[in-house]
Amino acid sequence: MRLDRKLTCEPVLLSKITGLMPSKVLDLSIRTQYMDLELADPNFDRPGQIEFLLGADVYNHIFTDGYHVRHTPGLPSAFETT
Numbered sequence: 001m002r003l004d005r006k007l008t009c010e011p012v013l014l015s016k017i018t019g020l021m022p023s024k025v026l027d028l029s030i031r032t033q034y035m036d037l038e039l040a041d042p043n044f045d046r047p048g049q050i051e052f053l054l055g056a057d058v059y060n061h062i063f064t065d066g067y068h069v070r071h072t073p074g075l076p077s078a079f080e081t082t
Helices: 028-033 056-062
Strands: none
Touching: none
């Protein structure tokens, strides 16, 4: 479920946040594990540039009440956010 909420923050512009993430193509089983989720990054399992990084001052505001976390040991975690 996607909510129409607005979050205001002040951007800091950087030429580069970090290197490519993930650092290598992840196993295809990861895509299968999360195929039922609506992800912000449809290519989360392939190396790519990080375009936006939330600071700790706004990070907790993107979670919904009673949000869910999907975690499988050895795989990335998926957090339900707005």
